[in-house]
Amino acid sequence: MERIRVGIIGCGYWGPNLIRTFIDLNDSEVVMVADLKKERLVKIVNNYPKILITDNFRDLFEQKLDAVVVVTPPSSHYSIAKDCLEHGLHTMVEKPLTLKSTHAEELIQLAEKKDLKLMVGHIFEYNAAVHALKDLVDKGDLGQIYYLDSARLNLGLFSRDLNVLWDLAPHDISILLYLLGKLPVAVSAHGTQCVFPGIHDVAYINMIFPDNIMAHIHVSWLDPCKVRRVTVVGSKKMAVYNDVESLEKIKIYDKGIDHPEYINNYGEFQFSYRYGDILIPNIRFTEPLKTECQHFLDCIKHNTKPCSCGEVGLNVVKVLEAAQKSLVNSGHMEELNW
Ligand SMILES: NC(=O)c1ccc[n+]([C@@H]2O[C@H](COP(=O)([O-])OP(=O)(O)OC[C@H]3O[C@@H](n4cnc5c(N)ncnc54)[C@H](O)[C@@H]3O)[C@@H](O)[C@H]2O)c1
Numbered sequence: 001m002e003r004i005r006v007g008i009i010g011c012g013y014w015g016p017n018l019i020r021t022f023i024d025l026n027d028s029e030v031v032m033v034a035d036l037k038k039e040r041l042v043k044i045v046n047n048y049p050k051i052l053i054t055d056n057f058r059d060l061f062e063q064k065l066d067a068v069v070v071v072t073p074p075s076s077h078y079s080i081a082k083d084c085l086e087h088g089l090h091t092m093v094e095k096p097l098t099l100k101s102t103h104a105e106e107l108i109q110l111a112e113k114k115d116l117k118l119m120v121g122h123i124f125e126y127n128a129a130v131h132a133l134k135d136l137v138d139k140g141d142l143g144q145i146y147y148l149d150s151a152r153l154n155l156g157l158f159s160r161d162l163n164v165l166w167d168l169a170p171h172d173i174s175i176l177l178y179l180l181g182k183l184p185v186a187v188s189a190h191g192t193q194c195v196f197p198g199i200h201d202v203a204y205i206n207m208i209f210p211d212n213i214m215a216h217i218h219v220s221w222l223d224p225c226k227v228r229r230v231t232v233v234g235s236k237k238m239a240v241y242n243d244v245e246s247l248e249k250i251k252i253y254d255k256g257i258d259h260p261e262y263i264n265n266y267g268e269f270q271f272s273y274r275y276g277d278i279l280i281p282n283i284r285f286t287e288p289l290k291t292e293c294q295h296f297l298d299c300i301k302h303n304t305k306p307c308s309c310g311e312v313g314l315n316v317v318k319v320l321e322a323a324q325k326s327l328v329n330s331g332h333m334e335e336l337n338w
Contacts, residue, residue: 003026003027003028003029004027004028004029004066004067004297004300004301005028005029005031005063005064005065005066005067006022006028006029006030006031006065006066006067006068006069007030007031007032007033007034007057007060007063007065007067007068007069007089008022008030008032008033008034008068008069008071009033009034009035009057009060009068009069009070009071009072009080009084010034010035010070010071010072010073010094011033011035011040011041011043011044011071012035012037012040012071012072013157014071014094015033015035015040015071016043016044017289018069018071018289018293019033019044019048019051021287021289021290021293022069022293023048024290025290025293025294025297027294027297027298027301028067028293028297030048030051031051031052031063031065032051032052032053032054032059032060032063032065033051033052033053033054034053034054034055034056034057034059034060035053035055036055037055038055041053041054041055057080057083058083060084060089061087061089065089066089066090066300067089067090067091067092067117067296067297067300068084068089068090068091068092069091069092069093069094069121069296070084070091070092070093070094071094072094073161073162074094074095074096074098074099074161074162074166075099075161075162077093077094077096077097077098077099078098078099078100078103078104078106078107081093081097081098081107081118082106082107082110085107085110085111085114085116085118086110086114088114088116089116090116090117090118090296090299090300091107091111091116091117091118091119092117092119092120092121092293092296093107093118093119093120093121093313094120094121095120095121095122095123095170095171095174095313095316096120096166096170096313096316096317096320097120097310097313097314097316097317098313098317099162099166099317100317100321101314101317101318101321104310104313104314104317105314107310108310108311108314111310117296117299117300117305117306118306118309118310118313119295119296119299119306119308119309119310120308120309120310120312120313120316121292121308122170122171122174122178122308122312122313122316123171123288123289123292124171124174124175124178124288125174125175125178125292125307125308125312126288126289126291126292126295126307126308127243127288127291128283128284128285128286128288128291129241129243129249129250129283129285130175130178130179130230130241132250132281132283133179133230133232133239133241133250134178134179136232136237136239136252137179137180137232137234138181140236141236141237141252142232142233142234142235142236142237142238142239142252143234143235143236143237143256144234144235144236145180145211145213145232145233145234146213146214146233146234146235147213147214147215147216147233148176148179148180148213148214148215148216148230148231148232148233149215149216149217149218149229149230149231149233150172150175150176150215150216150217150218150229150230150231151217151218151219151227151228151229151230152168152169152171152172152217152218152219152220152227152228153218153219153220153223153225153226153227153228154220154221154223154225154226154227155221155222155223155224156221157221158195158196158201158221159199160196160199162199163191163199163200163201163203163324163327164191164199164200164201164202164203164219164220164221165189165191165200165203165205165219165320165323165324165327166320166324167219167221168219168220168221169203169205169217169219169320169323170316170320172205172217172219172230173205173207173217173316173319173320174308174312174316175230176207176215176217176230177312177315177316177319179230179232180209180213180215182209182210182211182213183209183315183336183338184207184208184209184215184319184336185208185209185210185335185336186207186208186333186334186335186336187205187206187207187208187319187322187323187326187333187334187336188205188206188323188326188331188332188333188334189203189204189205189206189323189324189326189327189331190203190204190327190331191203191204191327194222195221195222200327201220201221201222202219202220202221202222202223203217203218203219203220203323203327204216204217204218205217205218205219205323207319226244227244228242228243228244229241229242229243229244234256235256236256237252237253237254237255237256238252238253238255238256239251239252239253240253248280249283249285250280250281250283251278251279251280252278252279252280252281253276253278254274254276254277254278254279255273255274255275255276256273256274257271257272257273257274258271258272258274259271259272292308295307315338318336318338319336322334322336
C-alpha cells in the first residue's frame with residue numbers, strides 16, 4: 001500500500017507534535033495542515049516547506065486524503081470529526097473525543113456506516129509503562145486490587161474554554177478504565193474555581209468500580225509541583241507509576257499488611273506489616289505518541305479496530321459528563337448506566 005495521506009487540523013500547542021510524528025513515520029505522508037491562525041501555519045511551512053497549509057479545514061477534502069487528525073479545542077471535535085467522516089476520511093480525534101456522549105455516539109455510528117476508522121488520542125493507552133502496570137494487574141501480581149489513586153498536577157496550562165476536569169482528567173480516566181478493564185458504576189467530583197470564575201482549576205474525582213474497587217483522581221492547574229502519578233494498591237503488592245521520572249517509571253513495592261483470619265479475641269488478633277523489596281522493572285520505552293500514530297496507520301492498513309476506538313472514547317466522555325454533573329451539584333454521587 002502506498003503511504004497513507006494524512007491531513008492535520010489544528011496546529012496550536014499539541015498539533016505540531018502530531019505533524020512531526022506522522023512525518024517521521026514511514027507509512028504516512030502529511031499533505032496539508034489547517035489552522036484558523038495564520039501565524040501558526042507560517043511556523044509549519046517554515047519547518048516543513050512541502051506541506052500545504054490552509055485556514056479552512058474543508059480544503060483538506062480536495063486533497064485526496066486517506067485520513068485526518070483533529071487537534072483542535074474539544075468544543076470543535078464533534079463538528080469537525082463529523083464533517084471529516086462524512087467526507088470518507090479515517091479520523092483520529094484528540095482527547096476528549098467530544099464534550100457530549102450523544103455526539104460521540106453519533107460519530108461512532110457514522111464511522112461504522114461509512115466503514116471508516118474512528119480513534120481517540122488516549123495517549124496513555126499507548127504508553128509502555130501503563131502497559132507494564134496493566135500486566136501486573138492482569139497477572140494478579142498485586143493481588144486483589146483495593147484502590148487506585150491518580151494525580152496530574154502542575155502550574156498551568158490554564159484554559160479559558162473548559163475546566164481542568166475536561167482538560168486533564170481524560171488521561172486519568174482512560175488510564176484507570178484501561179488498567180482495570182472495567183467501567184465504573186458511580187462517580188462523584190468536587191472542585192474549586194480559584195483563578196477564573198466559572199472555570200474549575202482544581203478537581204477531585206471519586207469513582208467506584210465493580211468489586212468495590214475505589215479510584216480517586218486529583219487534577220489541578222494550580223499546584224507548585226509537577227505530578228503525574230498513578231498508585232495501585234493491592235492485597236499482595238503496591239505499584240507506583242511516576243511519569244515524571246525519566247527512567248524508573250514504575251516501582252513495585254512488596255509492602256502490605258498480613259493478617260490472620262479474623263478471630264473474635266482481641267489478644268490473638270495481630271497484624272504484621274510487611275516492608276519488603278522495591279522492584280524497578282526495566283521498561284523498553286518507546287515514544288507513546290509514535291506508538292499511537294503508528295497504531296492508527298496500522299488499523300487503516302490492516303482494516304482492524306483501534307484499541308482506543310470510538311467506544312473507548314465514548315466511555316471516557318460518559319464518565320466526564322457524570323463527573324461534571326456531580327461537580328456542579330455539590331459532589332452528588334452519580335450512577336452510571338452502561
Ligand atoms: N495527548 C496529549 O497529551 C495532549 C496534550 C495537549 C493537548 N491535547 C489535546 O489536543 C487538542 C488541542 O489542544 P492544544 O493544547 O493544542 O490547543 P491549542 O488551543 O493550543 O491549539 C488548537 C488549535 O486549533 C486551531 N483551531 C481551532 N478551531 C479550528 C478550526 N475550526 N479549524 C482549524 N483550526 C482550528 C486553533 O487556531 C489552535 O491553533 C485538545 O483536544 C487537547 O485536549 C492532547
